[in-house]
Amino acid sequence: MGTPEKTTRATRGRRYRRIVWWTVAIILVGAVALPLGSYVYTGFQPAYAQAVEDTNPRANYWRAVRSGDQGYTSVVGQETNVLVQNGGQNWRQYRNRLLANYGGWALFGLALLILLFFGWRGRVNISKGRSGVMIMRWSSLERFVHWYTAILFVILTITGLSMLFGRAVLIPLLGPRGFAAWADIAMGLHNVLGPAFSIGVVVMILMWIPRNLPQKGDGEWLAKFGGMFNDDVHPPSGRVNAGEKIWFWIIATVGVGVIVTGFILDFPNYGQTRETMQLANIIHGALALVWVGVWFGHAYLGTIGTEGTLEGMTGGYVDANWAEQHHDLWYEEVRHGGTQAPQGATERAKPGPGGEQPA
């Protein structure tokens, strides 16, 4: 007597499963197909599609004004007929974010890195000790041009960075009134000394181009980083090594860019537009930060980084052993009666300017 009941239960179970499967299938197909069905609807309503493409004359009018269209105004002045100038917003973002924020941290990081490097490497000494024989390295004209430019560069760096980072760094230290007083002086110095500085840079570039042309051995010097990381590595170098050449060409490119944009900003009386000055300001700031960054390296290697380098630029003479260690090709040239005879031990054996005699 159990069979009919059993059959009924099996049938019911099958029917139940069929209902479940169909329900799921209908839901799935419906969920996919119904939203797509709206395409059919829009297909019959081309008017809507057209409406979106229509332009609104009034909106277009103000859009043109927004993008800096020029009008007429009776007020005399530079760009007074422009109702809205768009570039300022971009300039603001580039200056405040890229230069004043990221640029500042990059410069700070670089200084820290050099400090860490100095801590690890220490000063690179003249390995053979001083010979007492001095060789003429920089003529008095070269030294004059170098220090004229260098002193102005330092002043321009301090005043320029004050303008860029002063609000974040110096206002908390000096207070708004104190910093405004300094900023006034800084801007004045920057604007007046800038043109004077540019003369030095131009003379320096013209004076040193011949010495800074690429030479055999420069590639090897660069591949070994000039022996910067190791006392035993001394790649070949002529009078000017490849690193100094790179520094020179950075001045000849980046530096010239800074100077050209500097002139654009310094003399707003020639009718340059706001757009030009916004662009000039960003280029000026960005290139100047690069310049200062590379200068950190130059100043480090020229002073505390290497023994005996600075005296070449202060007194004009370097120790023969220094020359042999850092500029071997030039040293050989000088020794074998090259263009410049060694300034004899007789003349310069006395303690050089600022140079201590080895014990």
Place this chain on the structure above:
Amino acid sequence: MARMKFLCDAERCIECNGCVVACKNENEVPWGVNRRRVVVLDDGVPGEKSISVACMHCTDAPCAAVCPVDCFYTTDDGIVLHDKDLCIGCGYCFYACPFGAPQYPQKEAFGVRGKMDKCTFCAGGPGENNSDEEYTKYGRNRIAEGKLPLCAEFCATKALLGGDGDMVADIYRQRVLKRGGRPQTWGWETAYKKAG
């Protein structure tokens, strides 16, 4: 607290430059500086529109953001003012401002800039209200006297409205409704154009 705003109704402005004159006279603005100016668009052709423009007293003012000496401040009324004792005349606010509001009296040769001058919404500057010093540096402080900017008060066609933003918006909304036209909002016609 009120949030002060200027609004120039381009359908009403007739380029009489009364606002410019009123501003110059009330504030004794230095030579070569115009805190307000009227710009005519499509001058002499159909669709000509005139707009009086000055400092718009932005909420997120670009001039204040880029000032190296941080001399700008916003009053409780939402008016952007600056301290001429701090200003060094670097010109950065002029680079940043979309409306060309900041201007500089030329000091000497080579376009050296003096201290920046701009519309103060007739609210003077820091320091004692309506003192001689404030008047010399920034012009009249009408807000402290309970008055609105003279340019807007002076406007013959009431195109230029200045005052509490809510009230200015209400007046303008009523005008738009009265004219029976659509609001002059960008994209209005695109969004609400009747089909067919």
